[in-house]
Amino acid sequence: MSPLIWGRPGVSALLAGSRLRASGATAAASADKEKDPSACKGIAFPELVMRLDGRDQLARMTPAFRRVLRSGFDVGSLLDKLCPVELEDGRVALFTVDDYARSEQIEEFERMVQARGRTLASPARVVVPATLLLSIVRGQITGDTLRSRRRVLLDPVKSSMASAFHDIVAWGARHGASDIHVNLRSAHPESEIRYTLGGRYVMPERFRGMQTSTLREVLAVAYMDIQGGNGAVFDPMIEQQGSILHDVEGVSFMLRWASLATDAGASVTMRLLRMDMREQPPDFARLGYLPSQVRVVERALVAEGGAIVLAGVVGSGKSTTIASMMSRIPSTRKVITLEDPVEYLIPNALQNSVSRSLDGSVSNEFDAKLKTIKRSAMNDLLIGEIRDRSTGRAFMDLASSGSNLYTTTHAGGAALIPDRLASDFIGVSRRLLATPGILKLLVYQTLLPALCPACALPLSSLFDRAGGGGMASHEPDHWRRYADRLHALYAIDVNALKVRNPDGCPACRQSTLPELHGYAGRTVAAEMIDPTVDDGFLRLVRDADTLALRDYFRFQRRSAFDHADMTGKTAMECAIYKASQGLVDPRDIEPRFVSFETVELRRTRAPQVPPGRRRPRRLASGRVQAPLGRRRDAERGGRPA
Numbered sequence: 001m002s003p004l005i006w007g008r009p010g011v012s013a014l015l016a017g018s019r020l021r022a023s024g025a026t027a028a029a030s031a032d033k034e035k036d037p038s039a040c041k042g043i044a045f046p047e048l049v050m051r052l053d054g055r056d057q058l059a060r061m062t063p064a065f066r067r068v069l070r071s072g073f074d075v076g077s078l079l080d081k082l083c084p085v086e087l088e089d090g091r092v093a094l095f096t097v098d099d100y101a102r103s104e105q106i107e108e109f110e111r112m113v114q115a116r117g118r119t120l121a122s123p124a125r126v127v128v129p130a131t132l133l134l135s136i137v138r139g140q141i142t143g144d145t146l147r148s149r150r151r152v153l154l155d156p157v158k159s160s161m162a163s164a165f166h167d168i169v170a171w172g173a174r175h176g177a178s179d180i181h182v183n184l185r186s187a188h189p190e191s192e193i194r195y196t197l198g199g200r201y202v203m204p205e206r207f208r209g210m211q212t213s214t215l216r217e218v219l220a221v222a223y224m225d226i227q228g229g230n231g232a233v234f235d236p237m238i239e240q241q242g243s244i245l246h247d248v249e250g251v252s253f254m255l256r257w258a259s260l261a262t263d264a265g266a267s268v269t270m271r272l273l274r275m276d277m278r279e280q281p282p283d284f285a286r287l288g289y290l291p292s293q294v295r296v297v298e299r300a301l302v303a304e305g306g307a308i309v310l311a312g313v314v315g316s317g318k319s320t321t322i323a324s325m326m327s328r329i330p331s332t333r334k335v336i337t338l339e340d341p342v343e344y345l346i347p348n349a350l351q352n353s354v355s356r357s358l359d360g361s362v363s364n365e366f367d368a369k370l371k372t373i374k375r376s377a378m379n380d381l382l383i384g385e386i387r388d389r390s391t392g393r394a395f396m397d398l399a400s401s402g403s404n405l406y407t408t409t410h411a412g413g414a415a416l417i418p419d420r421l422a423s424d425f426i427g428v429s430r431r432l433l434a435t436p437g438i439l440k441l442l443v444y445q446t447l448l449p450a451l452c453p454a455c456a457l458p459l460s461s462l463f464d465r466a467g468g469g470g471m472a473s474h475e476p477d478h479w480r481r482y483a484d485r486l487h488a489l490y491a492i493d494v495n496a497l498k499v500r501n502p503d504g505c506p507a508c509r510q511s512t513l514p515e516l517h518g519y520a521g522r523t524v525a526a527e528m529i530d531p532t533v534d535d536g537f538l539r540l541v542r543d544a545d546t547l548a549l550r551d552y553f554r555f556q557r558r559s560a561f562d563h564a565d566m567t568g569k570t571a572m573e574c575a576i577y578k579a580s581q582g583l584v585d586p587r588d589i590e591p592r593f594v595s596f597e598t599v600e601l602r603r604t605r606a607p608q609v610p611p612g613r614r615r616p617r618r619l620a621s622g623r624v625q626a627p628l629g630r631r632r633d634a635e636r637g638g639r640p641a
């Protein structure tokens with residue numbers, strides 16, 4: 001191992017005692033610097049900086065990292081840029097990012113350390129990547145996790161298992177997988193690795209035929225890095241949970257581990273959360289929100305007080321959308337977040353990672369943080385998810401306090417969010433939910449694969465084909481009748497519909513998975529309810545009229561299905577609009593929602609007048625709505641959805 005010391009030649013020779021060392025990629029560069037005095041031009045005084053480029057180098061550092069020194073050093077808001085740490089020999093090093101390595105603040109810190117009777121390590125300044133520093137400050141990397149990492153790195157067998165695990169994670173990370181699944185089959189020599197990619201459960205060719213015994217070892221070694229796990233070692237016979245921090249090409253990922261002891265063997269699912277601390281969340285248009293929807297969100301963002309609640313299934317991109325909303329809040333407002341874990345760096349926000357306990361409930365840490373936050377005069381607060389009674393209480397407390405609350409929950413539609421919040425699991429009072437001003441905006445979103453614009457084919461290209469996309473084969477005119485049904489249901493121009501090209505093109509064939517050829521990323525399909533302009537909705541919430549809530553959108557639509565105005569349209573109708581523009585394959589819509597046949601049946605059987613209303617209802621805008629909708633539909637040969 002060679003010392004990683006950047007400094008004036010000669011000065012290092014004066015150093016006494018043990019030196020910080022780490023092996024790794026930057027060693028050569030540092031050695032060059034020591035040979036070349038010109039590299040140190042402009043440095044006016046003896047300066048010693050070590051540079052670590054990742055967690056593995058940190059794990060190899062001697063003397064090893066022991067803990068972050070919080071008490072006794074008033075680091076305050078500098079903590080994510082400059083952090084005093086204690087090493088195993090009791091000396092103190094200052095972990096910092098590039099910009100602060102030569103700052104006045106770090107000099108001040110060095111004086112402070114000595115003034116407190118502590119000895120500085122040599123070199124005292126250790127430059128680490130910003131994401132690594134955040135993980136250290138947030139306690140995601142600890143002396144313990146580094147020790148077990150070091151054990152793995154020093155053992156050649158374990159080390160090769162660790163690199164196999166890295167390959168598995170890196171493949172998922174590069175392809176934008178939301179989950180990695182390792183299914184051990186104890187009775188078989190081979191087991192399987194699958195990924196959830198674009199909502200599909202796929203098995204890439206390169207991980208086929210993995211040996212069961214090897215995979216079990218790979219999981220056992222990976223589990224050594226687990227935090228908050230139940231059990232010290234991986235046990236295929238029991239259910240285990242926890243999280244692992246893992247870097248792929250300089251980006252940190254949080255892997256949320258959940259293993260299920262199935263009859264065939266352990267099935268480990270790892271949710272892949274990209275902790276993109278350097279990147280700002282994408283804007284709404286890039287996520288796939290349409291202009292009329294962006295306007296609704298913007299209206300909600302400027303309104304004072306109340307909650308914006310986002311629903312969707314797991315992996316539907318809720319946290320990305322919420323982070324995008326938060327990043328639009330003006331800097332004159334105090335923004336605090338409570339997340340599990342922090343995935344995006346939101347400018348101007350004071351972000352907090354709180355981990356859930358093993359049973360999935362929120363820990364005491366959450367309650368303690370919340371207590372302090374309530375006294376911190378914040379304007380906007382993000383609570384990652386409302387999922388149990390503890391977060392439900394927090395919701396009631398905060399939504400009625402006049403601050404702006406942003407959160408997510410699991411519900412099958414925007415109109416079903418109040419029902420979910422009022423459920424026995426969460427226990428928010430219906431009365432409160434029906435109070436004007438408490439619910440500001442309800443959003444439901446899902447993600448659909450977006451067609452590659454370079455190679456998408458017209459729907460008519462299917463007309464001569466039988467077969468139905470992997471399902472049982474259909475009669476030859478199947479797709480013609482499919483097009484007819486779409487036209488009858490939605491009065492859209494079926495000649496504008498496009499479908500995926502299964503062969504793909506150079507623009508979209510970067511994946512080794514044929515299932516993804518013809519696609520270019522994913523796009524949001526969303527529905528929104530703005531209860532601030534619709535008292536009728538709040539009345540249904542108050543009366544717990546679940547059926548009327550389910551059918552809420554039936555009488556809300558104001559424009560044709562191929563019109564860009566999304567007012568009163570469901571997420572499925574939003575997807576239909578995107579299909580009418582050739583952006584998504586209509587065949588990808590049914591699996592996310594309901595079949596077109598179900599839509600047809602519901603329309604013919606459902607009442608044609610809103611429940612409890614004889615006359616057409618006036619909207620807040622004063623427009624008479626139902627007859628207008630029907631008139632438009634009549635013109636287009638359709639009926640209201």
Ligand SMILES: [Zn+2]
Pocket residue numbers: 452453454455456504505506507508509518519
């Ligand atoms: Zn293509």
